[in-house]
Amino acid sequence: xxxxxxxGALTPYxxxxxxxxxxxxxxxxxxxxxxxxxVGLGSVLLVEDYTxxxxxxxxxxxxGAVTTALLGPLIGRLADCLGQRRVLLPxxxxxxxxxxxxxxxxxxxxxxxPWPLWVMFxxxxxxxxxxxxxxxxxxxxxxxxxxxxxxxxxxLAFESVTDELVFIIGPVLVTFLSTTGHTTSGIVTAFVLAVxxxxxxAAQFHTEPPPTGLxxxxxxxxxxxxxxxxxxxxxxxxxxxxxxxxxxxxxxxxEVNRKAYAGLLIAALAVGSMLSGVLWGLVHWHNxxxxxxxxSLAVLxxxxxxxxxxxxxxxxxxxxxxxxxxxxxxxxxxxxxxxRLVPSAVVTEGFTWLGTxxxxxxxxxxxxxxxxxxxxxxxxxxxxxxxxxxxxxxxxLVGQKQLDEGRVVRSVAIDxxxx
Numbered sequence: 001x002x003x004x005x006x007x008g009a010l011t012p013y014x015x016x017x018x019x020x021x022x023x024x025x026x027x028x029x030x031x032x033x034x035x036x037x038x039v040g041l042g043s044v045l046l047v048e049d050y051t052x053x054x055x056x057x058x059x060x061x062x063x064g065a066v067t068t069a070l071l072g073p074l075i076g077r078l079a080d081c082l083g084q085r086r087v088l089l090p091x092x093x094x095x096x097x098x099x100x101x102x103x104x105x106x107x108x109x110x111x112x113x114p115w116p117l118w119v120m121f122x123x124x125x126x127x128x129x130x131x132x133x134x135x136x137x138x139x140x141x142x143x144x145x146x147x148x149x150x151x152x153x154x155x156l157a158f159e160s161v162t163d164e165l166v167f168i169i170g171p172v173l174v175t176f177l178s179t180t181g182h183t184t185s186g187i188v189t190a191f192v193l194a195v196x197x198x199x200x201x202a203a204q205f206h207t208e209p210p211p212t213g214l215x216x217x218x219x220x221x222x223x224x225x226x227x228x229x230x231x232x233x234x235x236x237x238x239x240x241x242x243x244x245x246x247x248x249x250x251x252x253x254x255e256v257n258r259k260a261y262a263g264l265l266i267a268a269l270a271v272g273s274m275l276s277g278v279l280w281g282l283v284h285w286h287n288x289x290x291x292x293x294x295x296s297l298a299v300l301x302x303x304x305x306x307x308x309x310x311x312x313x314x315x316x317x318x319x320x321x322x323x324x325x326x327x328x329x330x331x332x333x334x335x336x337x338x339x340r341l342v343p344s345a346v347v348t349e350g351f352t353w354l355g356t357x358x359x360x361x362x363x364x365x366x367x368x369x370x371x372x373x374x375x376x377x378x379x380x381x382x383x384x385x386x387x388x389x390x391x392x393x394x395x396x397l398v399g400q401k402q403l404d405e406g407r408v409v410r411s412v413a414i415d416x417x418x419x
Contacts, residue, residue: 058370157281239361
């Protein structure tokens with residue numbers, strides 16, 4: 001049950017953004033993470049254009065997502081130990097190198113002597129491994145700025161809503177650029193935004209939490225938190241759902257001869273998710289967060305079922321919007337529980353583990369759906385999303401004890417500013 005006084009009033013979000021230096025942090029952070037919703041889809045569109053295979057495109061996108069997932073926790077722990085700025089700069093440099101090699105490798109596929117496919121996969125993996133983890137870092141900054149304040153929950157909800165806005169603008173932008181101009185323009189724009197946004201974000205030193213001083217190989221490990229072992233499979237499932245929808249909606253639009261509308265279909269999902277996320281952050285809930293997470297995942301599983309049956313573009317857009325209303329509440333619940341359960345000194349690592357799970361899920365979902373699209377069509381591929389959401393709801397239901405915030409003792413903390 002929940003009550004809300006003036007759900008339409010956005011005053012709590014405005015108050016959060018009035019936190020000193022927060023507005024610039026949010027703006028540059030948004031630019032830096034916009035490529036999260038562009039790189040995978042841009043890679044699929046680019047590879048498919050040069051090779052004619054959605055399966056190969058999905059495999060390349062999956063490779064980048066896997067390396068992001070594998071290296072993400074290490075980058076997060078380095079950021080906790082050494083500071084975000086010191087870690088971001090070399091990461092951005094590696095991302096540039098990987099991105100350039102990837103572009104040349106894909107473009108060579110139409111040459112008389114194309115580069116080996118493994119070069120394309122390796123380059124995509126390097127670029128993915130060094131994709132700056134802005135989303136985790138900005139959540140850590142909010143935890144640092146608003147620790148102990150009731151505004152922290154609003155800030156984390158705001159970040160999930162911002163993630164959805166990223167997935168509204170990014171797919172539309174990369175699809176428009178890739179389908180109306182040169183096919184490389186979408187992925188090139190994504191790489192440029194990642195570099196520029198990350199550098200500007202790194203320059204916001206006023207909001208950067210100080211290094212914890214923990215040794216990289218010693219001190220608390222976020223992954224030892226029992227609740228994180230429940231939340232990571234949830235992140236895996238949510239990522240799989242996003243990966244499935246990202247590839248399958250593009251393929252669906254292509255099947256109905258409306259490929260240019262693929263970005264709008266993905267945007268419909270994100271709009272539904274964003275709107276529900278805004279309302280979710282404004283509601284005063286009476287039941288526990290761990291129980292609400294079960295409900296939102298169950299609704300997500302049911303909401304994806306119509307996608308298996310719809311063959312009309314506009315009906316698909318409506319049902320995708322409806323399914324999207326359960327995505328943001330699920331992400332908000334998972335990230336908020338992570339912040340509450342993981343020791344403060346390794347909270348970036350904790351967020352990154354969850355982000356890693358989401359990234360790995362995107363990889364699995366994109367890869368599986370790409371193969372299913374090639375074999376049976378887009379509608380069949382949507383079944384992966386239904387199964388993933390149902391499995392995640394079951395995992396959270398069984399893991400309620402590990403997600404009980406009242407059982408957690410957070411003995412390690414970092415100094416926080418007064419609010």
